Amino acid sequence: AQSVTQLGSHVSVSEGALVLLRCNYSSSVPPYLFWYVQYPNQGLQLLLKYTSAATLVKGINGFEAEFKKSETSFHLTKPSAHMSDAAEYFCAVILPSGNTPLVFGKGTRLSVIA
């Protein structure tokens, strides 16, 4: 079964600093990968997705992620953190065919310090 591991339950960066949130996946076949963001007391918003096209994927709010098959990773980055980026970020994996469920990582809480 597919799974994701998010390293670091809490990441704290200074405003303007690089954001790096780590995600490693495990899957029997090349999967589709997603990052979702959850702001306090809100739902899950799709940030970006990898569905076997370009390995470098750009999302909303200046975030991007790179699919690296050799490292089984899909880390999320943003060059310069903004206060409004403070939220919970979830990496998720799904098999590319069939109606298998989306499986989430445990999430990483991003804090941005002024």
Added chain:
Amino acid sequence: EPEVTQTPSHQVTQMGQEVILRCVPISNHLYFYWYRQILGQKVEFLVSFYNNEISEKSEIFDDQFSVERPDGSNFTLKIRSTKLEDSAMYFCASRKATNSPLHFGNGTRLTVT
């Protein structure tokens, strides 16, 4: 942009009571899901639904849970006899096809007292 909508946003119920959580998926979507998130924990899959039947369910989705698509627009999750440990945020999601991303609603916070 079309959205998945969930009602109510917050539901408080007493232990042992039945609750129904309601969702209106995006209109041209065919695959429907329920997830839950216990406070401070990860988002967990409950059940998937396609073509008017359950496709897959997790071990969390026991006999106390059921889902229904009573008409062409609503997708409901029923918990027959709530327990304290059912307190969580419940998210509904839908997608158009198996190769497209899930779109989530804003969730219903269920509090069982």
